[in-house]
Amino acid sequence: MASHAEPLDDTVDAVPEERFTIFRHRLATRLWHWLNALTIFIMIGSGLGILNAHPHLYWGQYGANFDSPWLNLPHWPGWLTIPAHYNLAISRRWHLFFALVLGFGLLAFMIASLVNRHFQRDLRVRRREVAPRNLWADVKAHLAFRFHDPERPGAYNTLQKLSYVVTIFVLIPLMLLTGLAMSPAMDAAWPWLLVVTGGRQSARSLHFIGMALIVGFIIVHLALVILADPINEVKSMITGWWDVPEEPR
Amino acid sequence: MSRLITRRRLVTTGALGAGALLSGCDKVxxxxxxxxxxxxxxxxxxxxxxxxxxxxxxxxxxxxxxxxPVFRSNGTANPDTPSYNAMVANRFADYRLAIGGMVAKPLSIPLDRLRRLPARTQITRHDCVEGWSAIGQWHGPLLGTLLKAAGIRRDARYVVFTCADRIGGTPYYESIDLIDAFHPQTILAWAMNGAPLTVAHGAPLRLRVERQLGYKQAKYVMAIDAVASLAGIGLGKGGYWEDRVNYDWYAGI
Structure with a gap:
């Protein structure tokens, strides 16, 4: 970890204007973050546009108007969909182009993050971290708006790390897998897609649930960025350099 | 916080940016x-x-x-043109499937002849572009067998299906390439779920091209033409919906 300033010592308290800055986000992380932000934004908008064509979800291999949906969804309003006016073909064009960006972007990010050791260094979840006592302490720290360990300010806290791990390794891959399982050609190429998802209509339902969980992640992610220090957080995701907040709060 | 960018301004800008991006997609x-x-x-x-x-x-x-349990129909439920109604009235006795275009010997095949050809039976899933799926049983001869019988030329690249139903005065049509045309599950189904095709499902003959979406499964097929290019057909994009609303010609996903 590089730093602009001298390491913290006793004199720092006397000069509070001196900010301690660390290099926190590598280029691959920053590039993928912003590309992915755009991609997921487009995937959700165009996906809701597609869903408007048949806003009913089923479990199993088949499901249509005469079958029993487990969920009937409302019509998604134009301010949420891409395009704003119902156009299934154009929604699909957006969705299926950016599906490739999502899939290959994730692949590239994963390779880069193994090579630059972002995964091993920053996202490896250790057993003691997920011990109930530690998780509870982390929940209390969040409720007190303390998001950084003063000892290791650059490290992600446990809940933060878990949410990134679940999103990167579970939710986005789930979206790709269930998306592919809805493709009649991919079902011929890879018949196991239907085995692991439980059928095309199950895949479609799981695709929706995965989207809802990603929306949940985005809301919490943005809320915490705003609570932490949005300017510092956004700046660090653009430049890589992050100001360590003055502590303790 | 005494900085040029305030938290509130950043959040507001972010929200406005997201809105602009959403409407920007339509401009793009x-x-x-x-x-x-x-x-x-x-x-x-x-x-x-x-x-x-x-x-x-x-x-x-x-x-x-x-x-x-119930296989819903979609698109045209009944072509309802005078010539189609006449065919229904005499149970398709005068129906002829025309196979032409880039073939050595064009064919005109009556329905009872089609029904006597070796047939494949398959229970497959029909995936509509809208998102729903229905599973049904289809029965009919392989398209590849008929194309070979007609002597499809080596320089043909696509097969075009012209249908009896008209939407807004234009005949429905679809097209596939030869990879799908000669696929072992690509059949011209004349029976569905153990009975002759109903009018709603495309009587007397419909295409089943099982690795693609529902709008490719042309119903009421009257003519099949082998062609080298889709450029001169319809508005040139290879199908009724492709021409009109930008549906993908390749509907594998």
Missing amino acids: VQVPAARRILFSGEDMQRGLQRALMNRDALAPEYSTAQMS
């Missing part, structure tokens, strides 16, 4: 170059899927127990 599609890039996703999907898939990889087939 109007730009021809951007539209070309976006629409190139279809070719990328086709290229990737074909690379990952054996030419003859079979679409999943299901058991009778897995069939949809």
